[in-house]
Amino acid sequence: SQQGEEDPQALSIQEGENATMNCSYKTSINNLQWYRQNSGRGLVHLILIRSNEREKHSGRLRVTLDTSKKSSSLLITASRAADTASYFCATSNAGGTSYGKLTFGQGTILTVHP
Amino acid sequence: DTAVSQTPKYLVTQMGNDKSIKCEQNLGHDTMYWYKQDSKKFLKIMFSYNNKELIINETVPNRFSPKSPDKAHLNLHINSLELGDSAVYFCASSSVEEGAQYFGPGTRLTVT
Numbered sequence: 001s002q003q004g005e006e007d008p009q010a011l012s013i014q015e016g017e018n019a020t021m022n023c024s025y026k027t028s029i030n031n032l033q034w035y036r037q038n039s040g041r042g043l044v045h046l047i048l049i050r051s052n053e054r055e056k057h058s059g060r061l062r063v064t065l066d067t068s069k070k071s072s073s074l075l076i077t078a079s080r081a082a083d084t085a086s087y088f089c090a091t092s093n094a095g096g097t098s099y100g101k102l103t104f105g106q107g108t109i110l111t112v113h114p
Numbered sequence: 115d116t117a118v119s120q121t122p123k124y125l126v127t128q129m130g131n132d133k134s135i136k137c138e139q140n141l142g143h144d145t146m147y148w149y150k151q152d153s154k155k156f157l158k159i160m161f162s163y164n165n166k167e168l169i170i171n172e173t174v175p176n177r178f179s180p181k182s183p184d185k186a187h188l189n190l191h192i193n194s195l196e197l198g199d200s201a202v203y204f205c206a207s208s209s210v211e212e213g214a215q216y217f218g219p220g221t222r223l224t225v226t
Binding site: 031033035037040041042043044045048086088092101102103104106107 | 118155156157159162170204206213214216217218219
């Protein structure tokens with residue numbers, strides 16, 4: 001079954017604005033990752049946050065993780081037209097035989113207008 | 115270039131045929147994966163291999179058979195193709211230490 005649910009499904013903003021995408025999940029996790037997929041391309045890893053971390057930054061990206069609410073958010077600041085893509089959260093479950101398995105959300109389609 | 119590569123990029127074939135997709139990574143990773151992305155962009159893991167050994171086998175029809183000749187290669191063979199197999203198939207790799215997965219460019223399979 002699907003682990004992650006993303007919200008919103010689509011987001012349209014102007015260049016320079018910030019974009020926030022949310023992800024909720026159901027079971028205990030080892031880590032949560034965010035990926036970007038440009039149209040017709042493979043997924044590109046953006047950032048990984050471990051279950052014992054609450055916030056992580058990478059350039060214009062800021063990810064938060066709230067394990068009590070089983071949710072995460074991805075903030076892209078000062079967006080650019082080149083940020084237009086689909087963004088996916090993916091969870092790696094804690095322990096067991098699911099080593100390395102990522103469960104993806106449905107994704108958020110972000111459109112940044114120049 | 116260090117990367118995950120897949121061939122072919124596009125594959126159009128008729129129902130009932132058998133086809134293979136090849137994947138290679140030169141990142142030195144020990145784990146490789148196959149994912150299927152459907153028309154709604156939903157991405158689901160199919161298989162995972164660690165050092166040539168199968169460690170994840172999701173509920174996938176046994177018409178799909180992965181093969182890992184060495185830890186840098188993971189191929190996917192599909193027998194008796196069906197219309198519902200039409201999708202984009204992604205190969206990925208990762209290392210235990212890093213956790214992040216690196217994806218290939220995808221193979222768009224169309225079954226007619």
